[in-house]
Amino acid sequence: MEKKPTKAKKQQALTTEKPSDKTEKTEKAKTAPVSRRPFWTGSITIGLINVPIKLYAMIYDRGVSFHFLHKTDNQPLRYEKVCTKDNKIVPWPEVVKGYEVTKSQFVVFGKEELEAVKPESDRRIRIDKFVDYFSVDPIYFYNSYALMPDKSNDAYNLLLQSLEKMGKAAAGRITLRTKEYPALVHAYKGSLVLTTMRYSYDVVDPSTFEELKELKTPEKAELDLAKKIITDLSGEFDITEYKDTYRQKVEELIKKKLKGEAIVIEKPPKEEVKGLMAALQETLKQLEKK
Amino acid sequence: MTEKFTKVSFSNLDKVLYPKLKITKAQFIEYYIKIAPKMLPFLAERPLVLTRYPNGLDKEGFYEKDAPQGMPNWVKTVKLYSETAKRNVNYILCNDLDTLIWLANLVAIEIHMPLSRLDAREKPDFAFFDIDPEPPATYEDASTVALSLKEKLDQLGLKSYVKTSGKKGFHVLIPILREPTFKETRAFVHQIGQQLAKEMEIVVSEFIDTKKPNKVFVDYTQNSHGRTMVCPYSLRGTPEATVSTPLDWSDVKKKIKPAEFTIFSVPSLKKDPWKDIFENRQKLEAK
Numbered sequence: 001m002e003k004k005p006t007k008a009k010k011q012q013a014l015t016t017e018k019p020s021d022k023t024e025k026t027e028k029a030k031t032a033p034v035s036r037r038p039f040w041t042g043s044i045t046i047g048l049i050n051v052p053i054k055l056y057a058m059i060y061d062r063g064v065s066f067h068f069l070h071k072t073d074n075q076p077l078r079y080e081k082v083c084t085k086d087n088k089i090v091p092w093p094e095v096v097k098g099y100e101v102t103k104s105q106f107v108v109f110g111k112e113e114l115e116a117v118k119p120e121s122d123r124r125i126r127i128d129k130f131v132d133y134f135s136v137d138p139i140y141f142y143n144s145y146a147l148m149p150d151k152s153n154d155a156y157n158l159l160l161q162s163l164e165k166m167g168k169a170a171a172g173r174i175t176l177r178t179k180e181y182p183a184l185v186h187a188y189k190g191s192l193v194l195t196t197m198r199y200s201y202d203v204v205d206p207s208t209f210e211e212l213k214e215l216k217t218p219e220k221a222e223l224d225l226a227k228k229i230i231t232d233l234s235g236e237f238d239i240t241e242y243k244d245t246y247r248q249k250v251e252e253l254i255k256k257k258l259k260g261e262a263i264v265i266e267k268p269p270k271e272e273v274k275g276l277m278a279a280l281q282e283t284l285k286q287l288e289k290k
Numbered sequence: 291m292t293e294k295f296t297k298v299s300f301s302n303l304d305k306v307l308y309p310k311l312k313i314t315k316a317q318f319i320e321y322y323i324k325i326a327p328k329m330l331p332f333l334a335e336r337p338l339v340l341t342r343y344p345n346g347l348d349k350e351g352f353y354e355k356d357a358p359q360g361m362p363n364w365v366k367t368v369k370l371y372s373e374t375a376k377r378n379v380n381y382i383l384c385n386d387l388d389t390l391i392w393l394a395n396l397v398a399i400e401i402h403m404p405l406s407r408l409d410a411r412e413k414p415d416f417a418f419f420d421i422d423p424e425p426p427a428t429y430e431d432a433s434t435v436a437l438s439l440k441e442k443l444d445q446l447g448l449k450s451y452v453k454t455s456g457k458k459g460f461h462v463l464i465p466i467l468r469e470p471t472f473k474e475t476r477a478f479v480h481q482i483g484q485q486l487a488k489e490m491e492i493v494v495s496e497f498i499d500t501k502k503p504n505k506v507f508v509d510y511t512q513n514s515h516g517r518t519m520v521c522p523y524s525l526r527g528t529p530e531a532t533v534s535t536p537l538d539w540s541d542v543k544k545k546i547k548p549a550e551f552t553i554f555s556v557p558s559l560k561k562d563p564w565k566d567i568f569e570n571r572q573k574l575e576a577k
Contacts, residue, residue, distance in 0.1 A: 225311075225530065225552075228550060228552075228554075228555060229554045229555070232554060232555045232558055233554075233558075272300075272303040272304060272314070272316035273300060273303065273316075275316060275320060276300065276303075276316060276319055276320055276323060277295060279320045279323040279324050280295040280296060280323050280391075281295065282324070283323050283324060283326050283327060283387065284295065284387070286327040287326070287327055287330075287387060
């Protein structure tokens with residue numbers, strides 16, 4: 001498993017710890033983290049043309065994370081590798097990697113052996129061809145990075161403007177750390193963005209599920225009713241309408257804890273009741289107005 | 291959590307009430323919560339009759355006039371003699387949001403109201419035409435009849451309001467000053483029905499003809515003490531979860547389908563065609 005998001009998070013932590021950033025710990029900076037350090041540098045290669053670029057993280061997983069502590073003295077805990085045979089802690093130099101062939105049968109690799117076959121990043125985003133951006137199935141999108149010019153403003157801008165005007169994306173490959181990804185370079189909000197992609201064999205075709213074979217064609221009346229409901233509830237999709245309420249609640253709790261307030265654990269209402277409460281609040285508001 | 295907003299504690303929210311559309315009790319209660327601001331003004335001070343389906347539409351439902359045993363003490367009731375039941379009945383009054391939510395939690399799918407209020411039970415505040423098509427006559431025939439009726443009432447200088455019955459027909463109401471008795475409003479509605487029957491082949495105006503196929507009955511009989519009408523915005527016990535929905539006359543002209551007004555579509559309707567109905571009480575003179 002690649003752990004891109006984790007890496008991005010670490011980097012964010014690094015940048016916010018920098019003294020120059022401390023003054024900017026505003027709410028805005030919190031919601032729009034900008035990594036100041038490029039995550040990768042190299043160039044976009046289209047035939048004989050090279051556009052030097054820097055890659056910055058732009059997708060963050062901003063869930064709540066906790067540390068494990070020792071209950072008796074609140075000291076952080078760390079993981080140790082323990083031998084399953086004698087339960088003794090094994091120091092790092094004594095660790096090797098094993099690929100499980102059959103149950104408890106391993107092929108063993110030393111660090112150097114795997115290093116030798118790792119794909120080498122040649123610091124290039126190799127472009128094979130240009131495609132219509134909207135023709136690419138977004139199910140394959142994996143992660144996105146902001147691309148910034150690296151003393152290549154003119155070439156960068158030319159590529160950006162032409163992709164934007166034509167609605168095209170450059171399709172190619174990139175090696176990040178030790179993995180090669182299919183990738184798209186495309187225009188997004190006035191910037192070039194690199195989107196790494198999954199391989200086709202990493203995505204299951206849902207139509208192969210048995211459950212779908214039992215589906216019957218709905219009656220026309222039912223379809224009409226469903227259409228009506230969908231039309232009534234149709235609108236523009238706005239991602240900002242969705243909030244991570246768990247994170248918000250935990251942040252509130254953290255604030256209260258820091259202030260030393262006692263926290264009353266409320267029994268969470270069932271999902272259905274929540275919907276009713278939201279409707280009730282709206283109705284009470286309307287009745288008050290009358 | 292719930293105590294903050296309502297006195298009602300909900301039960302069995304995941305129970306399916308409308309099996310065909312898999313509508314749960316939670317969705318059902320949510321409908322009545324959302325529609326309450328428009329619906330409550332019609333319910334106030336009227337002893338209600340309910341159609342309850344506590345276990346969903348595919349199980350037995352029943353008419354209920356008597357307030358159920360073990361109801362909370364904040365629900366208002368009124369003891370009245372019922373002509374049809376020939377005994378004293380403890381009727382529920384729904385003057386506030388909490389009572390409406392409580393009714394929804396009882397799975398009172400349909401809420402029916404009398405045409406008069408408690409302080410003058412003999413003096414209705416609505417004259418009521420129930421336009422009921424008998425198949426193969428359709429809602430389109432019913433809307434044609436409703437429009438002719440409107441024209442007739444316009445000529446008499448009476449402003450009328452229309453709603454779907456929630457089934458195939460339409461309900462036309464004239465909000466009136468509480469002067470005439472039910473006997474007089476009934477005679478008035480009957481008389482207009484008779485005039486329409488003379489002018490339109492498809493209309494029947496007499497109770498005896500109600501089941502004649504391919505006719506539209508202009509029913510006057512509900513204009514009586516102790517009779518009721520399904521309340522504006524009440525759901526109906528139909529598989530499609532239709533709603534008795536107040537309309538603009540222009541909607542009727544467009545032959546809008548009553549079946550389009552359901553638990554899903556009605557809460558999002560922006561306009562309130564009956565908004566001024568209580569400000570337009572008119573003098574109805576017996577002719």
